[in-house]
Amino acid sequence: GKRLRIGALDPKQDWRTLARFIEPERFKFWSMGNINFRPIRINPWKVPRGVWPQLWIDGIIDIYCRAYGLLERGKQMLADVVFELYEEAGVFEACNKGSWKEEVPELSRAVNFTAIYKRMFERKENLENPFHKGGRPGNDTRDAYARLLDRLSCFDREYSIERRLYGSSEGIGIDELIGDDDVTVLESKGLENTFKNFIFGAITSGFYKYALAHEGGYLAEDQYETVLVIEEANEVLTGNDAAGTGGGEQFGMSGQSEFEQLLDQAAGYGLFVFAITQKIADMPSSVIANSGLIFAGKLKRPEDINVVVRAIGREERIDDRDTV
Numbered sequence: 001g002k003r004l005r006i007g008a009l010d011p012k013q014d015w016r017t018l019a020r021f022i023e024p025e026r027f028k029f030w031s032m033g034n035i036n037f038r039p040i041r042i043n044p045w046k047v048p049r050g051v052w053p054q055l056w057i058d059g060i061i062d063i064y065c066r067a068y069g070l071l072e073r074g075k076q077m078l079a080d081v082v083f084e085l086y087e088e089a090g091v092f093e094a095c096n097k098g099s100w101k102e103e104v105p106e107l108s109r110a111v112n113f114t115a116i117y118k119r120m121f122e123r124k125e126n127l128e129n130p131f132h133k134g135g136r137p138g139n140d141t142r143d144a145y146a147r148l149l150d151r152l153s154c155f156d157r158e159y160s161i162e163r164r165l166y167g168s169s170e171g172i173g174i175d176e177l178i179g180d181d182d183v184t185v186l187e188s189k190g191l192e193n194t195f196k197n198f199i200f201g202a203i204t205s206g207f208y209k210y211a212l213a214h215e216g217g218y219l220a221e222d223q224y225e226t227v228l229v230i231e232e233a234n235e236v237l238t239g240n241d242a243a244g245t246g247g248g249e250q251f252g253m254s255g256q257s258e259f260e261q262l263l264d265q266a267a268g269y270g271l272f273v274f275a276i277t278q279k280i281a282d283m284p285s286s287v288i289a290n291s292g293l294i295f296a297g298k299l300k301r302p303e304d305i306n307v308v309v310r311a312i313g314r315e316e317r318i319d320d321r322d323t324v
Helices: 015-020 053-068 071-088 100-108 113-128 139-156 161-166 193-213 258-269 285-289 302-312
Strands: 005-010 027-031 183-187 226-230 271-275
Touching: 005 015, 005 193, 015 027, 015 183, 053 071, 053 193, 053 258, 071 113, 071 139, 113 139, 113 161, 139 161, 161 193, 193 226, 193 258, 193 271, 258 271, 258 285
Parallel strands: 005 183, 005 226, 027 183, 226 271
Antiparallel strands: none
């Protein structure tokens, strides 16, 4: 007897057309890459209410490093700085209190991308100091810091969209995007491609982790079953920047990404994900395996056709040649 809550992560300006069919008071529209038209400020490091801080922090670091091709070394170095900032903000001390669900989101607001960039820059400067107490670090350590700072450099520019919309403590937490039985369109046109993949990934993670932290998930009495539409899902779910990994081949990070677990388990919590892609063969095979329904059309690349035929038929070369 309830209406669905719907969220659309849209890089193309296609989903704004929903405004023609949805009651105005129910339709929410935000620009993620346009400062001049309904911009929204988000701080991805603000921990959603009810989510255990370490789970949230580890997830955001993993999504960022997968998006930017930073691999395990970069992941560890970023984690050292990020956890230090959360500790200084009093987040982990608050976890010992019974009121941590209320306190942690506000305390974690102090951690943001600009603060992370500045702390990372200070660390690199200390390493360059000839009187550094640990001795002069190796070239690999200095290169790793340089790669991290290169990815974070947009937060050193005061005019950048990333810093103005995602780099300050003024931004809302991702759980504050969820709302009631609203239809929310988040349009990323104007946002740099790799950062778009990261922020869409962080929002997807936030919707899932909020459901895990809420008793009964989105099936609870005070919640609404939720549909999340992800355009260009092959980029959001896998990351697309392999710079600094040695060139040539794509070297992925080890282990299962959170999105594979999400697509496998989210429906049990009332979260239904529509992953839309024009490059099906580029999606991880486990993502395709975890998709309960597959809608295919207008495919041109042979490798995409083969993936779909195998998903709906038996053998594309013999039994299902007509399908091809």
